[in-house]
Amino acid sequence: MLNLFKGLLFIITTIITSLIFLMSGLVYGQSQEVTVHVEAMDHAFDVDAPKELPSGWITFVLSNQMAGEMHEISLVELPEGVTHEDYLTDYMIGWETVLREYQEGVIERSEISDRTNELLPEWSGGLRYVTERGLASPGRTAERTVYLEPGEYLLICWLKTEDGIIHIMRGMHWEFNVSGGAEDNPLPNPESRITLYENEIEVDWEPIKGKHAFEVGLNKNSNGGSYHNNLHLVRLEAGTDLEEVNEWLDWYKVGGLRSPSPVEFLGGIVERVADTAYFSVNIKEPGDYAWVVFVSQGKGLYKIFTVE
Numbered sequence: 001m002l003n004l005f006k007g008l009l010f011i012i013t014t015i016i017t018s019l020i021f022l023m024s025g026l027v028y029g030q031s032q033e034v035t036v037h038v039e040a041m042d043h044a045f046d047v048d049a050p051k052e053l054p055s056g057w058i059t060f061v062l063s064n065q066m067a068g069e070m071h072e073i074s075l076v077e078l079p080e081g082v083t084h085e086d087y088l089t090d091y092m093i094g095w096e097t098v099l100r101e102y103q104e105g106v107i108e109r110s111e112i113s114d115r116t117n118e119l120l121p122e123w124s125g126g127l128r129y130v131t132e133r134g135l136a137s138p139g140r141t142a143e144r145t146v147y148l149e150p151g152e153y154l155l156i157c158w159l160k161t162e163d164g165i166i167h168i169m170r171g172m173h174w175e176f177n178v179s180g181g182a183e184d185n186p187l188p189n190p191e192s193r194i195t196l197y198e199n200e201i202e203v204d205w206e207p208i209k210g211k212h213a214f215e216v217g218l219n220k221n222s223n224g225g226s227y228h229n230n231l232h233l234v235r236l237e238a239g240t241d242l243e244e245v246n247e248w249l250d251w252y253k254v255g256g257l258r259s260p261s262p263v264e265f266l267g268g269i270v271e272r273v274a275d276t277a278y279f280s281v282n283i284k285e286p287g288d289y290a291w292v293v294f295v296s297q298g299k300g301l302y303k304i305f306t307v308e
């Protein structure tokens with residue numbers, strides 16, 4: 001009798017355990033893409049998302065339909081114990097000072113790194129820039145998919161106004177928290193691959209109008225670092241000077257990343273953490289375009305193409 005009871009108990013326990021397993025499988029199996037919609041304003045982010053996001057792959061869509069200036073999405077993870085306020089005050093005031101001194105000729109470019117060491121708080125080294133740029137001109141929308149670990153983050157825009165004020169200081173920042181939960185989000189599934197070599201942008205894609213998702217492979221040099229960590233899509237006009245575009249992409253330059261831009265930007269990436277970056281662009285008009293890799297204090301890399 002006792003054995004029969006034990007047998008029944010075993011069967012019931014097995015059924016319940018299987019049911020729980022199945023249900024949890026259903027819940028977690030239904031991995032959903034997490035997308036955060038961001039509308040850019042001059043100068044604020046209007047974000048349609050909760051301040052608490054699940055960790056894993058997240059797509060940030062930067063829509064620049066309402067603003068008159070170009071904007072970007074940068075994401076930075078704060079070191080433990082550092083608050084959003086610390087970043088927006090101590091750290092940003094340090095950067096503003098360095099930028100002003102450099103632009104006024106008080107310090108040389110070669111002195112910037114020493115001066116930032118003096119001015120920026122000690123915890124600055126612990127900041128983790130997950131992505132930067134992905135520049136979107138007015139009327140454009142840029143998408144970037146990144147893997148976020150649990151932590152405290154800030155969404156920021158480092159571009160500068162016509163007067164040289166960093167957009168973050170004008171209010172382009174949005175604080176959020178990432179906690180565990182969605183590590184099984186689907187991996188990005190891009191249609192095409194772009195590989196950045198030392199002297200070449202290799203594009204495995206037939207240019208056509210529409211929305212296109214790309215994976216960017218960052219080829220490594222012998223020291224294990226990437227040759228290049230950025231890629232941008234621009235729309236060419238008669239007389240566009242790509243060397244001028246490369247100069248403009250230099251944040252440290254007096255006119256660098258400052259309104260107005262010399263050309264229209266349709267999205268892209270700066271990737272400092274991973275070997276592969278994911279982004280999407282939307283090509284609405286036929287015309288001439290170029291992939292641009294910004295090279296600091298050098299000649300940029302370009303690949304021009306035409307969309308019929």
Ligand SMILES: [Cu+2]
Nearest residue numbers: 071157159167
């Ligand atoms: Cu901005």
